[in-house]
Amino acid sequence: MPRVGMEPVRRKALIEAAVETIGERGNLDVTMSEIARSAGVSPALAHHYFGGKDRLFLATMRHLLAEFGAGIRAGLAESKTPRERVSAVVARSFAPEQFRTATIAAWLAFYVRAQSDPEARRLLAVYARRLHSNLVAALAEIVGRTDGVRIAEGIAAMIDGLYIRRALKDGPPDRASAIALLEDYVDTQLAGREAAE
Amino acid sequence: MPRVGMEPVRRKALIEAAVETIGERGNLDVTMSEIARSAGVSPALAHHYFGGKDRLFLATMRHLLAEFGAGIRAGLAESKTPRERVSAVVARSFAPEQFRTATIAAWLAFYVRAQSDPEARRLLAVYARRLHSNLVAALAEIVGRTDGVRIAEGIAAMIDGLYIRRALKDGPPDRASAIALLEDYVDTQLAGREAAE
DNA sequence: TATGCTTGATTGACTGATCAATCAAAAATA
DNA sequence: TATTTTTGATTGATCAGTCAATCAAGCATA
Numbered sequence: 001m002p003r004v005g006m007e008p009v010r011r012k013a014l015i016e017a018a019v020e021t022i023g024e025r026g027n028l029d030v031t032m033s034e035i036a037r038s039a040g041v042s043p044a045l046a047h048h049y050f051g052g053k054d055r056l057f058l059a060t061m062r063h064l065l066a067e068f069g070a071g072i073r074a075g076l077a078e079s080k081t082p083r084e085r086v087s088a089v090v091a092r093s094f095a096p097e098q099f100r101t102a103t104i105a106a107w108l109a110f111y112v113r114a115q116s117d118p119e120a121r122r123l124l125a126v127y128a129r130r131l132h133s134n135l136v137a138a139l140a141e142i143v144g145r146t147d148g149v150r151i152a153e154g155i156a157a158m159i160d161g162l163y164i165r166r167a168l169k170d171g172p173p174d175r176a177s178a179i180a181l182l183e184d185y186v187d188t189q190l191a192g193r194e195a196a197e
Numbered sequence: 198m199p200r201v202g203m204e205p206v207r208r209k210a211l212i213e214a215a216v217e218t219i220g221e222r223g224n225l226d227v228t229m230s231e232i233a234r235s236a237g238v239s240p241a242l243a244h245h246y247f248g249g250k251d252r253l254f255l256a257t258m259r260h261l262l263a264e265f266g267a268g269i270r271a272g273l274a275e276s277k278t279p280r281e282r283v284s285a286v287v288a289r290s291f292a293p294e295q296f297r298t299a300t301i302a303a304w305l306a307f308y309v310r311a312q313s314d315p316e317a318r319r320l321l322a323v324y325a326r327r328l329h330s331n332l333v334a335a336l337a338e339i340v341g342r343t344d345g346v347r348i349a350e351g352i353a354a355m356i357d358g359l360y361i362r363r364a365l366k367d368g369p370p371d372r373a374s375a376i377a378l379l380e381d382y383v384d385t386q387l388a389g390r391e392a393a394e
Numbered sequence: 395t396a397t398g399c400t401t402g403a404t405t406g407a408c409t410g411a412t413c414a415a416t417c418a419a420a421a422a423t424a
Numbered sequence: 425t426a427t428t429t430t431t432g433a434t435t436g437a438t439c440a441g442t443c444a445a446t447c448a449a450g451c452a453t454a
Contacts, residue, residue: 004422004423004428004429006429007429025312026309027313041431042431042432044431048429053414108308108312109309111305111361112223112305112306112309114364115224115364116224121365124365128365150378153378154381154382156362157358157378160357160358160361160362161354161355161356162354165325165354165357167311168318168322181347181354184347184351188385188386189385192388203402203403204402207403228439228440229439229441230439230440238405239404239406240439240440240441241404241406242403242405245404249441
């Protein structure tokens with residue numbers, strides 16, 4: 001088995017196995033053995049490459065955050081107007097890879113983790129801040145900074161709320177209705193503010 | 198020590214200790230010993246009265262849900278108009294007893310629990326359904342059933358989102374701004390819909 | 395009023411299982 | 425042979441749950 005250059009392959013396999021295992025279980029009470037087995041390696045190897053369970057979890061969070069961030073950036077890149085950028089953030093937040101049952105469950109589990117793990121908390125705070133500033137930047141061009149900040153908070157709260165509520169439902173996630181609810185919020189808010197200017 | 202009639206006293210103390218302990222830790226990885234110590238009794242007594250950790254957790258959830266439900270009912274009782282009832286639900290959702298750091302953390306932990314524990318899931322589903330039907334009943338009187346259902350979903354998502362986001366912040370919860378964001382959502386939505394009728 | 399019985403309350407000590415982490419050694423490649 | 429990859433076996437710690445024993449308060453009886 002041991003060919004040279006296996007490290008990045010194994011790291012990736014273990015991280016993806018962690019997402020799946022956590023997603024299936026719905027929480028972080030998964031063992032290193034389970035994750036390793038799902039990745040097709042021994043538990044000892046997982047320790048070898050990540051140094052411990054905590055660090056495997058953090059690496060998994062970073063992976064999820066990086067994917068999410070890449071999606072947002074791609075969406076922003078192909079948008080022309082500020083209004084389109086808002087829609088892009090919303091749409092990418094519910095992109096199929098993100099709004100999957102396993103991914104949603106993992107996000108939720110990591111939110112809880114952030115309550116007690118400062119590094120996990122810091123990572124989530126970074127994500128929240130970026131999302132917020134992207135939204136504010138776009139919204140401020142339409143309705144000014146003050147209202148932009150408020151609407152951005154409403155959008156962010158609604159996105160997170162739809163995620164957490166989704167975690168309690170059965171069946172496949174309904175992306176379309178989530179996006180529709182958000183778009184309706186944005187439209188209604190912008191209509192009200194523009195009229196008030 | 199052992200006076201008769203201690204059972205209800207101890208049950209209550211243990212449940213409240215569970216909320217505090219879970220709230221401090223931020224997750225459900227608390228031991229029976231910790232909860233029992235915080236309640237001032239031995240771990241064995243906690244097992245004696247609740248039969249196990251799982252059932253203590255479920256009893257704790259029921260306690261939280263019952264308090265929440267009582268708050269909502271009280272708010273509805275003192276409201277006259279449908280619009281007031283919506284505001285009452287919002288305000289009571291962020292009532293000081295509910296929107297406390299420890300309580301919020303416990304809610305979040307129980308949301309995760311519901312991913313793997315069917316009974317926990319059932320309890321949360323009951324709460325969600327009641328909240329939804331209360332909101333829809335009030336909103337339908339103002340904008341009709343179709344829009345009422347949609348706005349109710351938006352409100353519920355935003356409430357849950359503000360809870361989960363609150364869990365990541367430091368310092369005391371800011372109830373006022375949470376309520377303001379929700380009220381703004383409701384006002385803007387109702388204005389748009391009424392105008393469209 | 396004193397005596398002893400019953401019952402609920404309470405605990406300390408123990409057990410069995412689980413799991414993260416370690417390490418020395420094996421296996422495969424370069 | 426030297427290096428990287430990989431694992432089996434082991435350890436040490438943690439905890440939920442159990443159980444037999446203790447303790448205090450009421451209750452009945454004499």
